Amino acid sequence: MLPYAAYKVYQKRKENQREMEEALGSLTSNLSRSIIPDQVVMKIQRVSAKLSEEGDDYIPGTLSIVEKAQGVFIEWSPYEEGMDSGWVIPGENGQEESIRASPPSLSPNNTHSGDVYSKLRFSLDVNDLSSFKNVEPRRKDKGMHYIRLICKDGTSYVPLYFQNGETTSFFTVLQRYITLRRSAKDPTLVVVADTKAEALAQSVSALDQNGDILSRLMKNPYSTAMTGFSKITSFMQDQVIPALLDSDEVSQEEKIRAMRELRLKDEDHQLRVHSDAGGEFEVVTQLELPPRPDIFRESPVTKTLWDSFKLPDGTFDQQKLHHLKMNVFRGGLSEDLRKEAWKYLLDYKDWFESTATFEKKKAILTEEYNRMKSQWQSITTDQESRFFKYSKRKGLVEKDVARTDRTVPYFRGDENPNLKVLQDMLMTYVMYNFDLGYVQGMSDFAAPILYVMNDEIDAFWCFVGLMQRIQPNFEKDQANIKLQMNQLKDLLVIVNPKLANYLEAHQSDDMYFCFRWVLVWFKREFSFSDTCKLWEVIWTGQPCPNFLLLLCVAILDSQTTIIIDNKFGLTEILKHVNDLSGHLNLDEVLTSAEAIFHQLSASQDKLPLHIREYLNFSRDENAASTP
Amino acid sequence: MTAAPYNYSYIFKYIIIGDMGVGKSCLLHQFTEKKFLSDCPHTIGVEFGTRIIEVSGQKIKLQIWDTAGQERFRAVTRSYYRGAAGALMVYDITRRSTYNHLSSWLTDARNLTNPNTVIFLIGNKSDLEGQRDVPYEEAKAFADENGLTFLECSAKTGENVEDSFLETARKIYQNIMDGSLDLNAADTGVQPKQTLSRNSGQTPEKKDCNC
Numbered sequence: 001m002l003p004y005a006a007y008k009v010y011q012k013r014k015e016n017q018r019e020m021e022e023a024l025g026s027l028t029s030n031l032s033r034s035i036i037p038d039q040v041v042m043k044i045q046r047v048s049a050k051l052s053e054e055g056d057d058y059i060p061g062t063l064s065i066v067e068k069a070q071g072v073f074i075e076w077s078p079y080e081e082g083m084d085s086g087w088v089i090p091g092e093n094g095q096e097e098s099i100r101a102s103p104p105s106l107s108p109n110n111t112h113s114g115d116v117y118s119k120l121r122f123s124l125d126v127n128d129l130s131s132f133k134n135v136e137p138r139r140k141d142k143g144m145h146y147i148r149l150i151c152k153d154g155t156s157y158v159p160l161y162f163q164n165g166e167t168t169s170f171f172t173v174l175q176r177y178i179t180l181r182r183s184a185k186d187p188t189l190v191v192v193a194d195t196k197a198e199a200l201a202q203s204v205s206a207l208d209q210n211g212d213i214l215s216r217l218m219k220n221p222y223s224t225a226m227t228g229f230s231k232i233t234s235f236m237q238d239q240v241i242p243a244l245l246d247s248d249e250v251s252q253e254e255k256i257r258a259m260r261e262l263r264l265k266d267e268d269h270q271l272r273v274h275s276d277a278g279g280e281f282e283v284v285t286q287l288e289l290p291p292r293p294d295i296f297r298e299s300p301v302t303k304t305l306w307d308s309f310k311l312p313d314g315t316f317d318q319q320k321l322h323h324l325k326m327n328v329f330r331g332g333l334s335e336d337l338r339k340e341a342w343k344y345l346l347d348y349k350d351w352f353e354s355t356a357t358f359e360k361k362k363a364i365l366t367e368e369y370n371r372m373k374s375q376w377q378s379i380t381t382d383q384e385s386r387f388f389k390y391s392k393r394k395g396l397v398e399k400d401v402a403r404t405d406r407t408v409p410y411f412r413g414d415e416n417p418n419l420k421v422l423q424d425m426l427m428t429y430v431m432y433n434f435d436l437g438y439v440q441g442m443s444d445f446a447a448p449i450l451y452v453m454n455d456e457i458d459a460f461w462c463f464v465g466l467m468q469r470i471q472p473n474f475e476k477d478q479a480n481i482k483l484q485m486n487q488l489k490d491l492l493v494i495v496n497p498k499l500a501n502y503l504e505a506h507q508s509d510d511m512y513f514c515f516r517w518v519l520v521w522f523k524r525e526f527s528f529s530d531t532c533k534l535w536e537v538i539w540t541g542q543p544c545p546n547f548l549l550l551l552c553v554a555i556l557d558s559q560t561t562i563i564i565d566n567k568f569g570l571t572e573i574l575k576h577v578n579d580l581s582g583h584l585n586l587d588e589v590l591t592s593a594e595a596i597f598h599q600l601s602a603s604q605d606k607l608p609l610h611i612r613e614y615l616n617f618s619r620d621e622n623a624a625s626t627p
Numbered sequence: 628m629t630a631a632p633y634n635y636s637y638i639f640k641y642i643i644i645g646d647m648g649v650g651k652s653c654l655l656h657q658f659t660e661k662k663f664l665s666d667c668p669h670t671i672g673v674e675f676g677t678r679i680i681e682v683s684g685q686k687i688k689l690q691i692w693d694t695a696g697q698e699r700f701r702a703v704t705r706s707y708y709r710g711a712a713g714a715l716m717v718y719d720i721t722r723r724s725t726y727n728h729l730s731s732w733l734t735d736a737r738n739l740t741n742p743n744t745v746i747f748l749i750g751n752k753s754d755l756e757g758q759r760d761v762p763y764e765e766a767k768a769f770a771d772e773n774g775l776t777f778l779e780c781s782a783k784t785g786e787n788v789e790d791s792f793l794e795t796a797r798k799i800y801q802n803i804m805d806g807s808l809d810l811n812a813a814d815t816g817v818q819p820k821q822t823l824s825r826n827s828g829q830t831p832e833k834k835d836c837n838c
Contacts, residue, residue, distance in 0.1 A: 070634040119660065125634055153638075153690065155677075392724070396697075399648035399669070406666035440647065440669055440697045478702045515672040515703050524671060571640075571690075575675055 039067040042173045046163035047076065049120050050146070052582040054527045058161060059120060065173050066123075072177045074129065074149065076160060077121040120158055126177045128152050130566040131191040133159075134167070148583075150562065154572030156579040186561035287494060287606055289599040295591040298331035306337055314355035316344075321351060329542040332533045338452045345539040346449075346465035348458070369457050372431045373424060389434075396438045397426045404443040408528050410451045422450055425460050432464065439474040442467070444520040448532055466539075473519055484518050485511040487614050488549045494611055495553050495596055499560045506569050513574040514552050521548060530586045537590060543597055544615040554593040555584065635679050635686035639799055640710055640816040641792070642740075644732050645717035646725040647696035650751040653782035654717065655693045658792050663783045670695045673707050680793060682800045688820075689796065701735070708739035712808075712816030713747065713795040718766075720750045720779060721758040726766065733773060741815060743808045745798040749791050750779040 042065045048058035061078040130152040137143030144161040147170075151157075162170075174180065183189035301324075309316055309324045316324065333341050343349040349358055376390070384391045401423045405411045411418055426446055430438055446463050453459035472480035488511050493500040503509045516524055521538065523531050538548055559580070563573055597615070600607065604617040643651045652667050652674065659676040676691040692711070694704040708714070714736045718725040729748070736746050748770045750761065763779060770777035776794060780787040799817065802808035808815055 127634075153677075155675075395722075396647060403666045403668050406668075439699055440695060441671060443669075444671075474699070476699055478699065481703070510706065512672075512703055512706050520671055524668070574673065578673070578675060 038069075041065045041067055041072075041176075042169065044162070044164070044166050044170060048161045048163055049076070049078065049158040050161055051158065052527060053585050054530060059117065060163070061120075063160060063170065065126075065170075070125075072126045073123050074126060074174075075123045076157075078117055122157055124149060124151065124157070126174070129178065129192050131183075131189055131562065133188055133562075134190045135188050150566060150576070152566070152572070154566075154568055154575030154579070156576060156583070159583065183561055183565050185565070189561050189565060191565045287603065289495065290602045291599075292592070292595040293598050295594045295598075297587045297591060298327070300332045300334040301327050301337065301341075302334045303337050306333075306341065314358075315353060316351045318352065325540040325542050329537055329540045333536050338532065338536070339454070342449070342452055342462055342536065342539075343458065345536060346462040347468065348461045348465050365461055366457050369428060369460055373428045376427050376431050389437075393430045393434075393437045394427065396440075397423060397430065397443075400438075400440060400443040401426065405447040405451075405528060408447075408451065411447065418450065421456050421459075422446060425450060425456060425463065428460060429463065429467070433467070433471075436471060436474060441474065441520045444523045445470070448523075448528065448535070451528075452532065470521075481515065481518060484546075484549060485514065487546065488514060488518075488552050490611060491549055491553050491614065492556060494600070494607065496557050496560060499556060499563065502564050503573070506573065508570050508573050513577045514556075516578075517552055517555075518548065522551070525581045525584055526586055527582070534586060534590070543594070543601075544617075546614050547593065547597070549614070550593040550596050551589055554589055554596055555580065557596070558588075558592065635688040635820060637685065637800075637803075638688045638690055638818040638820060639712045639796060640818075641689055641691040641713040641715060641795065642708055642711040642736075643691065643693045643715045643717060644704070644708075644736065645696060645749075646719070646722075646728050646732075649696065649717045649719040649722075649725050650782045651696060651715075651717050652693050654715070654749065654751060654780065654788055654791075655691055657782045657785050657788045659691070661785065663785075665783075672700075672703060678792075680796055682793070682796050685800065687796055687800070689792065691792075705735060705739055708735065710814040710816045711740050711744055712799045713745045714740060715747050715749055715791065715795065716775070717749045717751050718761070719752050720761050720766075721752050721755050723760045726750075726761045729769065733775075741812070743802050743815065745795050745802070746775050747791055747795045748775040748777040750777070751782055753779040753786055754781040754783045 044063045046060055047063040048060045051057040051059065059078050061076055063074070063076045066073045066075055128151050129149060131150045133146075133148040133150070135147070136145050144163060145165055145167050146159045146161040147167070148159045149157040171180065179193040180190050181193045183191050305327065306324070309320050311317055328341070328345075344351055353361070376394075379387065379390065384394070401419055404422070410416075411422070422443070426438060426443060429442070429446075445466055446459070449462050449466065450456075450459040453462060473484075489500065489503075489509055492503075500509070503511070521531075522534055526534060534551075538551075541547075544550075559576070562568075563576065566572070566576075568576060600611070600615060601617065604612055604615075607617070643655060645651055647669070652670055653663060653665075655674075655676045656662055656664055656667060659678045670693055672695055674693045676693060677688060678691075679686055679688050681687070692707050694707055716729065716732050716736060718729055720726075733746070736744070748766065750763070750766050752758075766779075767777055769775075776798070778787045778791050778794075780791055782788060799808065803810065803817060808817065810817060810819060
């Protein structure tokens with residue numbers, strides 16, 4: 001606990017400053033507003049924002065609830081900047097107490113700490129609050145209680161950790177202004193109750209007593225499927241309930257008519273879906289997957305373990321290769337092994353190629369690289385002026401290299417030589433594959449490879465190996481991206497039909513909000529080092545093709561309650577998914593994706609054909625056993 | 628004062644479009660954070676920014692969709708136009724090719740938004756006068772021909788950035804006031820927000836109706 005007197009002084013200064021800002025602000029706005037002074041209803045110290053899932057960068061600050069003329073606001077601000085060396089305050093008994101108030105240490109993923117710092121400050125109208133995650137530590141002595149506020153527009157604020165554990169008083173005060181309710185489906189989600197919806201729920205139940213409308217409504221032939229049920233509820237919440245509530249004069253008769261129309265609409269919709277999907281719809285929606293198994297991540301594969309799979313000539317034992325790949329899949333690679341292992345995972349080095357053979361191949365590839373590099377390097381400015389297709393590609397590469405992973409120390413600083421290497425690599429790739437050229441997203445893949453290889457030529461050929469697999473994502477028609485979006489939706493229908501249906505009812509079933517995930521393989525969602533861990537797991541090709549899509553399914557699945565209980569629409573879903581960046585736990589995502597794979601695998605004989613194909617489940621047992 | 632602690636009466640959706648590397652994200656950052664980040668990562672898909680501004684005494688929350696510029700991703704970015712009240716169409720005054728593509732961006736903006744969407748043309752990088760490739764007069768003529776408001780800006784120095792975003796909002800607000808933008812129509816990109824009174828628990832006063 002901090003000495004009260006010291007805080008008093010600090011707060012006073014802060015308040016004065018704020019008052020001045022307010023006063024200035026209100027001068028320019030409606031004058032009458034400034035008559036009512038702001039009232040700080042509560043203030044909680046030592047509420048820290050956590051910058052990202054990875055690491056322990058907590059930024060201490062103050063959380064308060066303020067009544068203003070314009071409404072009631074939840075505000076959080078970091079402690080004053082510029083206290084880099086920690087904040088030492090004389091304690092009551094003379095001893096000194098210190099709080100870390102400095103910006104977080106510069107891990108590879110944080111720069112512009114000042115920017116980040118001030119950007120985190122927020123002031124949120126309680127009426128814009130839709131819900132919040134309220135996560136208590138599993139054990140009292142370990143971890144801190146945190147909340148994450150989620151707005152009606154889909155914005156998620158940074159998680160706020162209560163160092164003093166004073167959450168109860170915060171909730172109590174908040175309840176004066178809004179009604180809070182714990183989500184029935186997710187105990188860590190607290191939803192701001194919509195007074196309108198509440199009232200309607202009551203009026204519907206009153207209605208139900210008289211006419212038994214509700215039970216008839218639910219009795220349509222397809223509503224046994226979970227999907228149908230969710231559609232009815234979401235439609236009712238979004239359209240019917242507000243419509244009924246908005247007019248007080250609505251007679252009982254009209255209410256009943258509205259409910260009937262709703263039922264008809266829903267049946268129509270169900271029939272449409274049904275006929276679209278052919279005979280498979282029933283099977284699909286009624287399929288119940290076995291419970292999700294508990295999966296644990298293992299420790300990274302070490303150099304010693306890796307080498308134990310090698311034969312004396314440097315090749316890998318074919319019998320054990322699958323086992324090795326599964327090890328990498330379950331634990332990733334230790335950092336010192338990456339440089340070697342990625343060459344195999346990216347098809348630069350062949351698993352069954354001896355060290356001597358590879359050296360010979362490498363000599364040829366080196367020459368090949370230098371030849372292609374000199375091709376573009378020999379183009380003069382004069383030539384360039386009449387070679388638009390080339391100069392256009394060059395311009396694109398230059399633009400993106402200057403802004404790829406610049407916060408990572410390896411690429412930081414304007415005169416950083418690694419930027420030129422990255423530029424050369426990508427330009428040479430343009431010569432290697434001129435028709436495809438440079439497409440945004442490629443630099444996102446090239447940078448981590450260069451970082452790990454730390455060698456231009458090795459990095460280039462690893463990049464070529466990777467591009468071999470993902471080139472379709474960069475093609476002009478974008479057909480492969482659309483295909484993956486469709487596959488993702490199909491998988492979600494099986495794994496989480498409720499969410500799949502919700503997305504469909506909210507014009508989001510094109511899954512475009514997952515575009516970034518699929519194009520750059522979560523590069524923008526995880527930190528640089530987590531991205532490396534994730535990619536090597538995917539590159540093993542285990543346990544099935546399209547594991548990337550199962551990762552997407554796992555993340556979406558974890559957001560189901562948030563999306564549905566907040567009644568997010570198209571924009572909010574997109575915004576929410578964007579805001580997940582930096583706040584996903586890689587191990588959790590990997591384990592749940594793997595668990596989902598096991599669920600699907602266990603019921604593969606019941607899965608529709610196309611799903612089995614996505615995941616490469618053998619179509620029938622006999623076919624698999626025939627040579 | 629990053630987040631102005633004020634309630635607002637409307638939400639306007641903006642979309643920023645234009646070729647890759649013209650400075651769309653930088654304009655957004657300059658507007659929302661008053662900072663220039665030269666190495667801000669290229670946008671994949673879409674990113675969001677918000678800021679509350681004031682027009683004629685009304686607080687308006689701008690929800691700005693910043694899109695990826697490369698031609699190849701237009702199939703995806705086109706899905707973001709719907710329901711935009713304002714479209715900021717950006718080119719780079721030092722690269723003529725980005726100016727030459729404006730007609731195709733304009734076609735998209737016109738086809739994929741509603742007739743009342745305010746389209747604002749921005750010639751970015753006005754700080755690089757020495758490298759100018761597109762004369763002001765030429766772009767001005769293009770803007771006049773197509774009925775667009777036009778300003779040259781610099782995301783780096785901040786010159787005219789504020790004005791572009793605010794002027795667009797003023798035009799949208801004007802359209803609401805004179806009735807040409809019907810708030811009840813679908814996909815206008817304007818969302819009236821009911822201002823809530825300080826006394827909680829009561830029915831929110833509907834400030835925006837019949838005024």
